[in-house]
Structures are given as structure tokens and as C-alpha cells.
Amino acid sequence: MAGTGQILIPLLTGLADAAGLFFVASGLTVIFGVTRVVNFAHGSLTMLGAYCGWSLISRLPPTPLGFALGALATMAILAVIGAGLEIGLLRRVYRAPELFQLLATFGVVLMAQDIVQWLWGVEDLALRRPPWLRAFVTLGGARFPRFDLVVIALFPLVFLLLWLLFTRTRWGRLVRAATEDREMVAALGVDQRLLFTSVFALGAALAGLGGVLMLPDASANLGMDLTTVTDAFVVVVVGGLGSLPGAALASLLIGLLQAFGIMLVPRATLALVFVVMAVVLVLRPNGLLGRPPGRDGGGGEARALVRPAPAVLRRFGLAVLVLAALAPLFLGPYALAVGTEMLIAMLFAASLHFMMGPGGMASFGHAAWFGIGAYASAFAVHLLAAPMPLGLLLAPLAAGATAALFGAFVVRLSGVYLAMLTLAFAQIVWAIAFQWVDLTGGDNGILGVWPARWAAGPRGFYWLALALAVAGTLGLRVILAAPFGHALRGARDSRRRAEAIGLPVTAIQLAAFALSGAQAGLAGGLYAYAKGSVFPTYISLGHSVDALLMVLLGGVATMSGPIVGALAYTGLYDVLLSATSLWRLVLGAAIIVLVLAAPEGIAGGALKLWQRVRPA
Amino acid sequence: MKPLGPVLAVAGLAKSFGGVAAVREVSFAVARGEMLALIGPNGAGKSTCFNLLSGQIRPDRGAVFLDGEVVTGLSPRAIWRRGVGRTFQITATFASMTVRENVQMALISHHRRVWRFRRPARQYFAAEADVLLDPVGMRDQAGRATGELAYGDLKRLELAIALAHAPRLLLMDEPTAGMAPAERGGLMALARRLAAERAIAVLFTEHDMDVVFGVADRILVLDRGRLIAEGSGAEIRADARVRAVYLGSGATSGGH
Structure with missing residues (x-):
């Protein structure tokens, strides 16, 4: 009968997919459970x-x-x-x-x-x-x-073996104890x-x-590293971080949903998985079988004091700014194009830093806002025949409004779950840009997003980007030093204390999320006009990771971090790209050396050196 | 004019968790300037009681009155707005800010200036912050990073933060927990002096009986969610039921 085949085949395909997801995700969840490391590798x-x-x-x-x-x-x-x-x-x-x-x-x-x-x-x-x-x-x-039947058979087998390993052996008991309470296991003299x-x-x-x-x-x-890790993260987060049965359950759910989803809604397959993750996280903020993380030690965490920038740094920044403003007088078109990209990257990184550093909300999907801004500008040009200023105004508005809407779900979560929900949203936005071909042109993108005539030359556009990116970045800095910024940082430092002195924590975080999204959207709009085109890759995981790297390279705890990080990252990227074919190897090694040598980031490390040279 | 009568009145407060009664029909009142201690063995319901008063959890039954107004079931934020300050068993402060900025933050919130985006926060209420830091002896450390303070200093900073909105009621959960015994008396004497000067009602839980009998005007004893005794230090010391709970006819209660 063809009828049974219609159900049976997708069922089996789903089970085989689920098995594949489980093997990878079980390793990830076990590692996280014990070491608390989010292993992107x-x-x-x-x-x-x-x-x-x-x-x-x-x-x-x-x-x-x-x-x-x-x-x-x-x-x-x-x-x-x-x-x-x-x-x-x-x-x-x-x-x-x-x-x-x-x-x-x-x-x-x-x-x-x-x-x-x-x-x-x-x-x-x-x-x-x-x-x-x-x-x-x-x-x-x-x-x-x-062969897929073999894979399906391996699913319960591997699960059972792991289950026995964790429940029936001394090693397994230690691992589970360490998942529950690392300090206690250490105190009992186990070789961690x-x-x-x-x-x-x-x-x-x-x-x-x-x-x-x-x-x-x-x-x-x-390409399989990033696609696999994204899928595995979805499974682990849906199942609940550190939970092996959770990973198995989530693998089944997602594997089957994908297999049947292709039949039911072929146009939305890419978004489906992430919609499921978003729904699960909204309904169960710790995943299906996860437990709530220990939240807010009450200011017990060591946090560096944030001080206003010293006068020397302000003067240095001003000098760099003057130099940057004069650059078009002595730089060629290529260097100016690179400069424009650096400025946009700076604004993008600063917007992520805003919510991630002082806001304490790390995002794995910040490219979503960048992309929404870019597409908003492109739509403004194509659908509304809007002039550039309107297009550049719509970019942050569209991104900020979407962020405000979506942020209402995000700010209820914390830590890795929050980061994963932002990733889910970015993947949904990406899938829309990629699959809704009638509107977005799909993979071919939208072309012909050209700037107004007065900003069409490399010089003109550079100056425009300089003005907007610097205004945006410095604007975020001003907000961080203002009462709102302090309240945001306070909510991160100690949520309990923030609530106990009457700060509306959720509203503050939501506003910060929307502001951050709006600035990323402005960066995206600028980028659309700079390139003359918009593609789904603007929203890709790789682009979100770029932003994360810039912020982390510069240092999360310092206010100048994202500026330094963005300039260093794009600079390093351009230099490495032209100097060696193994640029990823060098960049990766440089990042690792930096993490081991200067965990506060470049700006953080420089600040430390500065404080050592000149005791306050 | 402030109304007469108790600052805080609690009537028939009850809360169960999954069928287990944590607080059963508790009623008491605290007057202006009074130091009332809430004691009891572990698991007696002190923390639940505290969280019911400060709005962290909602009671199943009963009512909480602040100067005669019902505040039962309001959010922690709303209760703080009505003049209730609190300190935590484990200090909760903003570690990335200076001592002064911590107090400024509370003042900014009190004066409804949170949604300001331009002028630097350190220009808001700096003098007022120093006025609050002075009596707790933290003024000379106002510019220091909160993250590097000694624990006793953190406790005193918390007290200054809790007093920032001139509360009528101060809730102190295990105020001397984690402090060296020598420092405990000093902190509580300070709290007592400030409460008396400003006519603030203080309700505190405490494990250190020297502290309790040293500073409390009145003592409430909770056991298994029920109020079993209420009175002065001497009365509590003489109470047979309290002695039974603490000195142990019942091995189930634990004690000290």
C-alpha cells in the first residue's frame, strides 16, 4: 500500500535524522553538563x-x-x-x-x-x-x-550504553555528581x-x-562544522542543557518534525526547526527536561569597575577621529571602501556590546538586526522608491521595532538559553530572506540599492558612514554612562538588588535590546547602500559570529572594547586575507593566544597595562 | 502627618508549598522605631515570611498592611515604592560600580530618573549619596570599587542603599550572616540608632542570639510555620515552648 509508505518513510527518515542529531548533541550536552563550557567547536x-x-x-x-x-x-x-x-x-x-x-x-x-x-x-x-x-x-x-535502519537501531543502543555508563559506573556517578554540584565533587577529593x-x-x-x-x-x-553545531545546539537547548534524556527527546522531536515538515510546509523547512526551538524556549525557558540555572549570585561575581574614560584616552580618540575625518583627502577609493566597512563594523560591534557587555545578554544572532536593517533599506528603495535618507531612517526603525517585539520573549531568559533564542530568531529571519524568493530574491539578493547622488562617491559615502557610525557608537556610550545605562548594568550585576531598589528590570532590558537592535539595523542599512545590494548572508550565523568576535576581541568589560575590537578584527581580516591563504588558522591561533594571555580583550589588556604603569 | 498605629501589620498570613504549610496564620505588628526580631530554627518559615512581606511570593491567605494600607500581593517593586527597604542575607550590590554609584542608583530610582539617556549618572544625587554614606561610615570609601570591599563594608553599604528612599520599614534578612562576630554588634547598633533617629520600623531575622537579645525590642519565635511566642528578650528566654524548640525535646526541629 502506498498509504502506509507515505507515513512510514518520513517516519523512518525522521528517526534516522534524529539518531544523527542525537550522537552529536549527546556529546555536546554531556560536555556542557560537567564543564559548563559552551563548546562551539x-x-x-x-x-x-x-x-x-x-x-x-x-x-x-x-x-x-x-x-x-x-x-x-x-x-x-x-x-x-x-x-x-x-x-x-x-x-x-x-x-x-x-x-x-x-x-x-x-x-x-x-x-x-x-x-x-x-x-x-x-x-x-x-x-x-x-x-x-x-x-x-x-x-x-x-x-x-x-543503512539508515542501522543508524536508527544505533540510536537506542548508544542511548542505552550512555545511560548505563552514567548510572551504573562509578565514573558515571561522578560525572552526574559534577553536573549537579562541581564544587562539592571537588571538595570530596575527586580528581576533577x-x-x-x-x-x-x-x-x-x-x-x-x-x-x-x-x-x-x-x-x-x-561547511558541516557550523551547520552541525547549530543543529546540535538546537537539540541541546530544546532538551535542556546537560540533560541526556532531554537531548534524546529533542532529537526525536526535531528529526520527526523535519521529516514531516518537508511534506506539509515545504516552503518553510529552514525556519521550522528554529520556530520549534523558539516556541519551546518561550514555553519552557530551561528546555524540555532542563533545570533552572543558578541565577544571580548577588554581586558575588568579580566585576571590573567601569570608570569614565581618562582625559588622555579622550584626547587620543579625538585625534583619531580628526584623522579619520581627513582620511579621504589622502586615501584612495579602495582604502576608503575598507574604511567605510570598518566604520560599519564598529557600529555593529558597539550595538552588540551594548546588550552583551553592560546588558549581560549575549546574542548568537545579532546579524538578524543588521539584516533586517539592510533589507528595510532595500525595500525602501525598491518598493517605496524612497530617497536614501528615508531608507537609512527606516533601517533602524524596522530593526528596533522587530527587536522590541521579539525582545519581550528574549529578556525572560538568561545566559546560554537567551543566546540560543536570539540564534533561533536570526535563523528564522535568514530562512525568510532565503526562501521567500518573491519578496527577497532569495539567494540572489536585492541589487541596485544605490546611495543618493551626493553620497555616491567613495569619499561622500565614507563621510556619511563616519558621521552616522561615530554618532551611533558615541550615542551608545553616552547612554551607558547615563542613568539608564547604569540601571542596565545594575540589573546585570545583581538582579535581586536592582529589583529591591525598584528598577523595572525587564523593561530596562527590553529597551536596551531594542536600542541595540536599532543601531545594528542602522549599520545594516549603511552596509546595504555601501554595497549597493543585500543578501541573506548578512543574516548568517557567520556574520553573527563576526560581531561576537569583534566584541570579545576588544573586551566586553571596557567601554572602548567594541571600537578597538571591530577595527582590529576587520583590519586583521583584511591583512590576513591578502597575506596568507591560511588566514583562518592564523586568526584562530591569534584569538586563542589572546584568550590565554589577555582574557580581558585588547582594550581590557591595555587598560590593565595602563593601570600598572600609572597607579590610580 | 503619618497615621498612627503600627507601620507594618500582618494578619493571618499563610503560605503552603505543594501541600506543606511553610507559614500558618501568622499575625504580628511592628511600630515606628521598633526593632523586631523574627527567630526560629531552620525551616521554621522565616525566609518565606520575609519573601511574603517583600512581595517575592504571594500568600495563600492573610493580609499585609503598611500604615493601614493593604499591600498584599504587590510586586517587590511596588512594595519598595511604598517605603520598604531591604537587605539580603548574601549581600546584593552592583559590583561594577563605585560605592557612591550604588547609592546614586537607588536615589535615581527613588526620584524616578531611570529613563534618562544623556547626562552622566554620576552627576545625579552625588551629594545626597554622600549624606547617606556618612552615617554608615562609608563616606571615605565612596569612590572605591564595590567589588573590592570587605564583607562588613558591603553590609554597611547595603544599609545605606536600603535607606536611600527614606523607608518607613526596613527588612533585614540575616543581617550579620557571614560577618566576624566582633563586627556584628557594631552593624546592629548602627541599624538600631538609625532606626530610632528616623522612626523606621525594623524587622530582622537572625541566627546569632547575642545579636537578637542585644538589640531587639521585641522577639517573635516561629516554629514549623506557626508563631509560638512573642515578647521581650526576658519573656522569650523564660518561655517553655521556645526552650523546647531550641534546646530540643523534639529532635526534628534542629536548633542551636
Whole structure:
């Protein structure tokens, strides 16, 4: 009967997808549960697993046994890599704030991309598929790959093995105890280092397994790190951070939803997963099976004192500003175009810093506001035939209004959950830009967003960007020093105290979120006119990560951080891009060195040096 | 003119969590300038009682009156607006600000200046902040980072913050917890003096019995959610039920 096949096949496809999601996500959730590290490099480990698996399995006999041996060997290799990563890098940053751990793992992501490309090349590597891998079974009148049945069978098997490992062994009990209360386990004299290293090795091995099992149906490719880690994050967050059964449940939910979603709403497949995550987080802020994080130590966290900029810094800033304003007189068009991009990046980074530093709300999806601003300007040009000033006005308005609307859900959350909800929203916006081709042109974007004649030349537009970006960035600084900014910072420092002195914490955070979104939108609008075109890539995860890197590079705790970070990042990027083909490797290594040497960021490190030279 | 009668009156307050009664039919009152201690063994319902008064949780039954006005079920913010200051068992301050800026923040909130976006916050109410820091002995540290203060100094800063909106009632949850025994008396003597000068009613919970009997005008004893005794230090000391709870005929109650 064709009828049963219509239900059965998507059901099985969904289960196979769910299994693949679970292998990767289980490793991520176990690592987070114990070490509290948000491991952005988990997708890179999966990618490494796929590539290692490809190399091993193509050299082994093309039998099921050869495949199994290759998979096991890959898991062993990944376990060693994971342990090495933990010992060499993460162990040194456990005490650093969450965001710096994130920055360190971003560094690993960048390095892994170049290392994999250097070792295996840029081609997608598909496995030669022997007959047993190509075999189908016929179910309800439809054909289904036999290998996927194996993957489905592995899902409960791996889950059961992990379950037994965590409940029946002493090691597992220690891991669960450490998930509950790290300090207590340390106080009981358990060697935490060994525990953490072994947990990381296990997580990496699971990531490797996930990577290998992707080979028969897809291929090893260089884009899989970010797509995998995004999916895995969704699963982990929907299930509840650190919860293994949660990860299994969420994998099932999302795998099945995707499989049936393609049949029901083919136009919205890309957004569907993130809509599910957003709904789950709105209804259950800690995921399906997660528990609330310990919130607000009441100011116990060490926070650097924020002081007004010293006179020297103000004079230096003014000198740089004058120099920047005079730049068009002695720089060529290319340098001015780079300068324009740097200015826009500065505003973009400053807007993220506003909500992330003083606001304490880290965003993984800040590119959403940038993109909404850019598309608003493009729509203004194409649909309204609006002049540029109106287009540039609509950009922050559209982004700010959307941020205010969406922020109402976001500010109820905190920490990683908040960051993930922003990511979900950015992915939904991206999916709309990508899939609603009639309106947005899809992948081809919207072209012909040209500036007004008076700002059409590189000089004119540079000056426009300088005026707006500097005004926007300094405006945010002024707000941060004003009562509103202090209240925002106070709510971050201690929510309890903020509420106890009558500060409307939620309203303050929502306003900050909207303001931040509006400024990012202005940056996006400027960028649209600078480039003359708008593409979905403006909203991509990679672009959000760019903003995060700029802010973290500069330093979250200082007010000048985002400015320094944006200029350093775009500068470094341009220099590296022209100097070496391995720019990601160098940039990633530079980020890691920076995290280990100057965890306060560039501006933070400079401030520390300054205070050492000149005691206050 | 302030109305006569107690600043805080509590009538038949009750709260259960999943069938377990944490606070049962508790009634009491605090007068202007009075120091009232709320004591009891662990799990007696002191914290729940406190959270009911400051608006963190809603009672199942009963009412809370501030100068005769019903404030039951209002949000913490609304209750603070009506003149209730509070300090926490574990200090809660803004670590990225100076001592003065912490007090300024409370003043900014009190004077409804939070939604200001231009003039720097440090220009708001700086002199008033110093006036509040003076009596708690923190004025000479006004420019220091809050994050680097000694714990006793943090406690005194919290007191200054709690007094910023000239409250009529001050709620102090375990005010001397975490302090060196030698410092405890000093802090409570300070609170007592300020309360008397400004005619503020003070309700505090406390584990250190030397502190309780040293500064409290009156003492309430809670046990398993019920008010079992009320009176002066001497009366409480002589109360048989209190002795039973604290000195232990019942092993279930714990005690000191």
C-alpha cells in the first residue's frame, strides 16, 4: 500500500535524522553538563570525524566490518583529539567568564577549518558506496536505505550504553555528581582534571561517531562544522542543557518534525526547526527536561569597575577621529571602501556590546538586526522608491521595532538559553530572506540599492558612514554612562538588588535590546547602500559570529572594547586575507593566544597595562 | 502627618508549598522605631515570611498592611515604592560600580530618573549619596570599587542603599550572616540608632542570639510555620515552648 509508505518513510527518515542529531548533541550536552563550557567547536569535531572516517573507511575493506572498524577507530582518534583540546586549551579557561570560553572555542573552529582544508582539500569527499551500503529495503511499497535502519537501531543502543555508563559506573556517578554540584565533587577529593578530560574525550568520540555516520548519505565537507553545531545546539537547548534524556527527546522531536515538515510546509523547512526551538524556549525557558540555572549570585561575581574614560584616552580618540575625518583627502577609493566597512563594523560591534557587555545578554544572532536593517533599506528603495535618507531612517526603525517585539520573549531568559533564542530568531529571519524568493530574491539578493547622488562617491559615502557610525557608537556610550545605562548594568550585576531598589528590570532590558537592535539595523542599512545590494548572508550565523568576535576581541568589560575590537578584527581580516591563504588558522591561533594571555580583550589588556604603569 | 498605629501589620498570613504549610496564620505588628526580631530554627518559615512581606511570593491567605494600607500581593517593586527597604542575607550590590554609584542608583530610582539617556549618572544625587554614606561610615570609601570591599563594608553599604528612599520599614534578612562576630554588634547598633533617629520600623531575622537579645525590642519565635511566642528578650528566654524548640525535646526541629 502506498498509504502506509507515505507515513512510514518520513517516519523512518525522521528517526534516522534524529539518531544523527542525537550522537552529536549527546556529546555536546554531556560536555556542557560537567564543564559548563559552551563548546562551539563541537561541530568541528564532527567534521573532523567525518574526514578521519572517510580516510580510514576508504582504505579498509568495503564490508560492514570494515566500516564498523573505521567508525570505532575514528571515535578513538576523536577521543584523543578531544582530550588534547581539553588539556591544551579549555582547562586553562574554565575559570574565565563563559564568553571567553566561547571565544576560545571559536578560535578552534577557525583553526579546524583551515587544518581540515589543508589536509583534505576543498572538495566534498563522498564515500565510495559498496553494494551493502546502497541496499534498500521495501516497506509499505516504498524503498528505504538499509543503512539508515542501522543508524536508527544505533540510536537506542548508544542511548542505552550512555545511560548505563552514567548510572551504573562509578565514573558515571561522578560525572552526574559534577553536573549537579562541581564544587562539592571537588571538595570530596575527586580528581576533577581527569574527570573533565575524560568527559571531553567521550563527547568528542560521540561527535566523531556522528560525523562518520553522516558519510554514507552525504559527504565530508567544509561547511558541516557550523551547520552541525547549530543543529546540535538546537537539540541541546530544546532538551535542556546537560540533560541526556532531554537531548534524546529533542532529537526525536526535531528529526520527526523535519521529516514531516518537508511534506506539509515545504516552503518553510529552514525556519521550522528554529520556530520549534523558539516556541519551546518561550514555553519552557530551561528546555524540555532542563533545570533552572543558578541565577544571580548577588554581586558575588568579580566585576571590573567601569570608570569614565581618562582625559588622555579622550584626547587620543579625538585625534583619531580628526584623522579619520581627513582620511579621504589622502586615501584612495579602495582604502576608503575598507574604511567605510570598518566604520560599519564598529557600529555593529558597539550595538552588540551594548546588550552583551553592560546588558549581560549575549546574542548568537545579532546579524538578524543588521539584516533586517539592510533589507528595510532595500525595500525602501525598491518598493517605496524612497530617497536614501528615508531608507537609512527606516533601517533602524524596522530593526528596533522587530527587536522590541521579539525582545519581550528574549529578556525572560538568561545566559546560554537567551543566546540560543536570539540564534533561533536570526535563523528564522535568514530562512525568510532565503526562501521567500518573491519578496527577497532569495539567494540572489536585492541589487541596485544605490546611495543618493551626493553620497555616491567613495569619499561622500565614507563621510556619511563616519558621521552616522561615530554618532551611533558615541550615542551608545553616552547612554551607558547615563542613568539608564547604569540601571542596565545594575540589573546585570545583581538582579535581586536592582529589583529591591525598584528598577523595572525587564523593561530596562527590553529597551536596551531594542536600542541595540536599532543601531545594528542602522549599520545594516549603511552596509546595504555601501554595497549597493543585500543578501541573506548578512543574516548568517557567520556574520553573527563576526560581531561576537569583534566584541570579545576588544573586551566586553571596557567601554572602548567594541571600537578597538571591530577595527582590529576587520583590519586583521583584511591583512590576513591578502597575506596568507591560511588566514583562518592564523586568526584562530591569534584569538586563542589572546584568550590565554589577555582574557580581558585588547582594550581590557591595555587598560590593565595602563593601570600598572600609572597607579590610580 | 503619618497615621498612627503600627507601620507594618500582618494578619493571618499563610503560605503552603505543594501541600506543606511553610507559614500558618501568622499575625504580628511592628511600630515606628521598633526593632523586631523574627527567630526560629531552620525551616521554621522565616525566609518565606520575609519573601511574603517583600512581595517575592504571594500568600495563600492573610493580609499585609503598611500604615493601614493593604499591600498584599504587590510586586517587590511596588512594595519598595511604598517605603520598604531591604537587605539580603548574601549581600546584593552592583559590583561594577563605585560605592557612591550604588547609592546614586537607588536615589535615581527613588526620584524616578531611570529613563534618562544623556547626562552622566554620576552627576545625579552625588551629594545626597554622600549624606547617606556618612552615617554608615562609608563616606571615605565612596569612590572605591564595590567589588573590592570587605564583607562588613558591603553590609554597611547595603544599609545605606536600603535607606536611600527614606523607608518607613526596613527588612533585614540575616543581617550579620557571614560577618566576624566582633563586627556584628557594631552593624546592629548602627541599624538600631538609625532606626530610632528616623522612626523606621525594623524587622530582622537572625541566627546569632547575642545579636537578637542585644538589640531587639521585641522577639517573635516561629516554629514549623506557626508563631509560638512573642515578647521581650526576658519573656522569650523564660518561655517553655521556645526552650523546647531550641534546646530540643523534639529532635526534628534542629536548633542551636
